[in-house]
Amino acid sequence: MKRRTFLTGLAGMIPAGILLSNTNFNDTPTLSHTFNPKLPYDKTPENWKGTPQLSDGTFQNLYHPFEASLAAVLKWKLNKNPQEEEKKADKRRLDVEKIGTFQPNGKDELIWLGHASYLLYIGGVTILIDPVWLDNWVLKRNSVLPIIPEQIRDVDYILISHDHRDHCDEATLKLLGGLLPDAKILTGLNMTPLLQPWMPKNKIQEAGWFQSYALSESLRITYVPSRHWSRRGLMDTNQRLWGGYYIESSDKTIYFMGDSGYGPHFKLISDTLGSPDFALMGVGAFKPEWFMHPAHTSPMDAARAFRDMGGKNFIPMHFGTFDLSDEPMLEPLDWLRANPEAVNGALIDPFLGRNLI
Template structure:
């Protein structure tokens, strides 16, 4: 990884314990559970109490407490990447199929826009996920955006999984707020205060894990747990909830993983929601694994999760667009193509701008 991102990475993983706003002078925080009282639970695990949150206001993972180590990030950033020379000479990039206009004509579509961003048309509803489309001081795209944002006029919902800058981009959301003022934002608890000023005309719904959003169409979208964390600056660690999504229509189901380390929550999701027809699995930004594994899953573990969840079609994402870690941009896809049996031969090879639905 280029060392120009050192300060950005450092800010992203400074331990919560050294941030004064997170210190509780009255003793250690206690565990509570929370939810949005305005949203229902259509499906929930047995004995579910709500989204775990400490009394200091920080959200918590289900099975793996969030831990950050300044020493660990310094070790990662200062150690030599064994693939550094290979990355300098690697010119391979994702294949991009440019879209002139978006006219679904009544048939479902699932179009990858790069990284964790999708354009989805399902059950007559148009959805965007985690749109990060414009270069900024932190992120530079290595794959072209396949569509002109001006072509999007009838988007119903924008799903924002969490506040990290490779999933939640201020400039992109300000643009979409102007282009799509009627689109509703579906996101996690406490995200509204971050994005409302960027999109002042857009309605925002904030959910806890396993809560279902209030939508009019014959579609169900449920917010789900991941093993991850959140931070936008230096003083807001885990103040906003992170998560993934389960989208259900009468014809098919789509699981959007977002960012996650490996954990038992995947099995909990499939037991509660069912096995997905399409599993959109993060597979990149995973090296070095000793450092990345609590927050980003490897292609090997993503394949294992797919097997555990009983998915039908495996669609890899979160690689190839942004250079966030030590591996080569297309390395995760290389491994998946070399090991098709790992996902039961169910790999859908992703092409940016192409409809990835099978059939």
């Protein structure tokens, strides 16, 4: 992404760039905890009180307070990228296998659609995760979408981890709202006012961290913490909750990280819900690390988090489709391939459009 293009899209996606603040500095916000009273807690950490929220309405990370600095954004974007020439010379792109109409054969499937977007069939249920398939005013795809949207049928749930534009795209969701009006949306607290106008026929469930959604199937999906933040415009910082998902069927568990920096919450999740069979871990958009690490894990930090969780299979994501940071787009995968011991030899090499489980 060009620096000037980034600055025009500053409000919507990359951390720490607050141009205007909706905080009243004359009042010191007080901390409380919240949840959706309509949804259950099946498993919680010891002494769990709920999702942290300040009296000004902003949600908070469990262990690391959100910090915003326009000066840090400008320092990054106005300084030269030390890997700029290397990045320009690297023309490699992700391998893609077109899949046509999705017709499950009864076996579980996890198909990567690029960045943090997945098509999942598990326990007889079809799920879309963070579908961002169309170019928008900030993002341009650098990998081919493996499937034609109109060829997806009978989706039960659409999971939207948080409101950032590389995970929550208005045009894609409007398209899916028309194609899949019966699909239920599973997301975080206070996301309905954003999503419902785009998908007026779709029912939406909002969860706090460690709450499980009300599903008719035996499948259990729990919304879990991440170390991140949220914003779509200039005045709504952290007004919508962010998180990941822990998906459990009768014979398999899948952890989807969403966006997150490294922190103790990874072990907290596995201590509470168990070590995942498959961990979908963000590894890209991590340079410069001094700036990105509170919001995105590097491949090194993602590997550390995977080991903290005791995961069995490591599936990297959040790289190779959108150009969001300083590193060449396939550098995270290069590091993982060169350091298989970092994930205990459990790397599943990603391939767009191919079943990964």
